[in-house]
Structures are given as structure tokens and as C-alpha cells.
Amino acid sequence: ETGVTQTPRHLVMGMTNKKSLKCEQHLGHNAMYWYKQSAKKPLELMFVYSLEERVENNSVPSRFSPECPNSSHLFLHLHTLQPEDSALYLCASSQAGTSVDEQFFGPGTRLTVL
């Protein structure tokens, strides 16, 4: 285990639903990330939080809303998603401020939007 957990592992939702993805890291890291992984496409960085402040938002549609209440927890709130949003959503954490901070990933949430 990498020390990063994600729940749920699988989620099926309709386009009008509201749901949330949860990520928790037990590594004492100070930065957390959301990525989207689609088949045969590079990993897409969505959001970065450092010390609970959002420092990166890569032009993600507003139907995705992140929340970082503390340095150990990260949420991704979802509403009115589209079928093309179906993907594996990965959370990661790292110890930012060091010279090179490799990232530790959770197992992901497999999201299917009907």
C-alpha cells in the first residue's frame, strides 16, 4: 500500500446526480493532487493543493469542484457530469518544498457516467 486511500473504488452515476470522491493520505505530506486517467491518453493533472490552498487548476470544467479541508484529506465533488467524464480518477500526495518530490498515488476511483 502507498499510504494513500481513495473511496469509493467504483462509482456509477447519472448525469443529474451529485457525488463526491474522497482521498486520504497517511504520509504526512503537504501537497495533494487530482488526476484524470483516460484510456490511451496521458495522465491529466486536474488540481493541486499545497498546504490546503489550491495552487493549480488546469482549466477543469466547473462541474468538478475540489475541496481540501486539511492536509490529509482531499475531495472531488461532482455534479451534472457528462459521459465523457467517465475515467479513472487518481489522487496523489507528495512532500512539496523538497528538491524532488515523487508522488504517491491512491488506487483510484473508476467513475462511469451514464
Added chain:
Amino acid sequence: AQSVAQPEDQVNVAEGNPLTVKCTYSVSGNPYLFWYVQYPNRGLQFLLKYITGDNLVKGSYGFEAEFNKSQTSFHLKKPSALVSDSALYFCAVRDRDSFSFTGGFKTIFGAGTRLFVKA
């Protein structure tokens, strides 16, 4: 701008044979380079990284990677492949010279290369 290319969608190797997974990169400054592996139904796991110094970097599970500055490559290698090495491999790069505490988090990942090791 940073970019990473993994030119092969898939690599097939027989068990016991050496394997190479290719990666080339582009950064404006000096690179930090990473390899990650993803097994089915799992997140990415860190394998190894190049920061500076020796061009041959050794990592987990017997993997190593060679940094070649003139060819801007960072190929992943293993002398003898195992069936259990079958997985999806990602190369990643970050521009060392653009590091800052609040902005230096943008690690760019390649599209991944699927490795099949046949018994």
C-alpha cells in the same frame, strides 16, 4: 513547455529476456525524470527517479533507467523480464529550473506503455 513521449503503446518481451521501455522528454531547463508503474486496478507506483549525477539510475524490482542528455531520453530497462513485470509504465518529467514552492508541482506524464511479458 514540458513534454514527454513514450513512442510505443505496447512492448512484448519473452520472460528472461532483457526489456526496454522508451521515453524521450522536452524541458526548457534541466529535467527531473521519473518512472512509475501501474498494475491492474491499482494507482501508479514510483519506480525510480533521476535528479543529477550518475546517468544510470537503479530502482525498485530490478529496474534501471539511463539518462541520456544529448538524446533527451530516459529509457527504462531490466536485464531479465518476469511475467509479473507485465503492467502499464509511465515516464514523467519536471523542469528542475522552474521549481518553486507554490508552482513547481507540474509533473508531466507520458501516455504510458503497456508491457507484456510472455512465459
